[in-house]
Amino acid sequence: xxxxxxxxxxxxxxxxxxxxxxxxxxxxxxxxxxxxxxxxxxxxxxxxxxxxxxxxxxxxxxxxxxxxxxxxxxxxxxxxxxxxxxxxxxxxxxxxxxxxxxxxxxxxxxxxxxxxxxxxxxxxxxxxxxxxxxxxxxxxxxxxxxxxxxxxxxxxxxxxxxxxxxxxxxxxxxxxxxxxxxxxxxxxxxxxxxxxxxxxxxxxxxxxxxxxxxxxxxxxxxxxxxxxxx
Numbered sequence: 001x002x003x004x005x006x007x008x009x010x011x012x013x014x015x016x017x018x019x020x021x022x023x024x025x026x027x028x029x030x031x032x033x034x035x036x037x038x039x040x041x042x043x044x045x046x047x048x049x050x051x052x053x054x055x056x057x058x059x060x061x062x063x064x065x066x067x068x069x070x071x072x073x074x075x076x077x078x079x080x081x082x083x084x085x086x087x088x089x090x091x092x093x094x095x096x097x098x099x100x101x102x103x104x105x106x107x108x109x110x111x112x113x114x115x116x117x118x119x120x121x122x123x124x125x126x127x128x129x130x131x132x133x134x135x136x137x138x139x140x141x142x143x144x145x146x147x148x149x150x151x152x153x154x155x156x157x158x159x160x161x162x163x164x165x166x167x168x169x170x171x172x173x174x175x176x177x178x179x180x181x182x183x184x185x186x187x188x189x190x191x192x193x194x195x196x197x198x199x200x201x202x203x204x205x206x207x208x209x210x211x212x213x214x215x216x217x218x219x220x221x222x223x224x225x226x227x228x229x230x
Contacts, residue, residue, distance in 0.1 A: 005225040007162040009218050014166030017218050020136045021174040022208040027136030031175050032200055041179035042172065043120050047109055047128065049168025052137045054105040056164035059098055059141040060148070060157050067091050068148045091145075098141040106132045140167050177207065 014020070021027050027048070034044045065073045067090050078087035110128050114121045121128065131137070143163060147155040181203050190199050 003158075005222070007158060008225070009222060010159055010162040011166035011169075012221060013218050014163050015170040015173065016211065016214045019170040019174060019211050020139060020167045021171055022204070022211045024139065025208075026139045027134050027171055028204075030130065030134055031171075031178060031204070032197065033130075035175050035178040035200075036182055038176055038179040038183065040123050041175045043117075043123070045168070045172025045175050047113065048131060048134060048136065048171050049165065051102070051105045051109050051131055051134075052140050052168040052171075053161060053164045054108070055098070055102045055137050056140050056144055056160050057157065058101045058105070060144050060155070060160040062097050062101065063094065063145050063148050064154070064157075067094050067097065067145070070151060094142075094145055098138055098145075102137050102141070103132050136167065136171055140164050174207065178204065181207075 018024065021031050030044055030048070035041050063071075065071055069089050069091060071087075071090070074090055075087040106129065109131070110121075113128065140163060144155065144160045147153070147159070178200075182200065185199060185203070194202065
């Protein structure tokens, strides 16, 4: 029960309280570029969530077994090679490995969407390959790496996936809400200086302030779960 509550808090925190787009301001490029139509925004959100889950799972595996300080695989190879002292710290390679993992995951999703959903693939255009440069996915991988540094508090794969799926869901919620608002703004008489990116950024700022209302929800949920367990 405690594990489930922990996963739920990680999930809610990534989706609403610490929304990747509206709290950390990562993934802004697709958030503004693909938020003109709700159906296209929803498809992009699902694609980003899928890629983020795959990339995060692979990143956790690479980080836990190879890249983190004291990882078992480098230590085994170092002992096998007859090295003296501690094994080399390979965490310096984290960024390179994560970028390759994300690029491979995006390529897999692109091939899948192109084969089974051609209209959606055509509507994405250049934005689907650009998921590779979506810093929200790299941010999720780096957050997972951050929780694999302390040997006494190592995250498991289930916690990494909870963060990834929650972060992807939060991205989907933000981009779909933004797309709905921008569709309505097309029917409004927006002042000329604010048309285009200006009004989009203004709306994004208001949405970020609205999401600040979720601050403290995690503490209330944690207290409620603790009372149920007792």
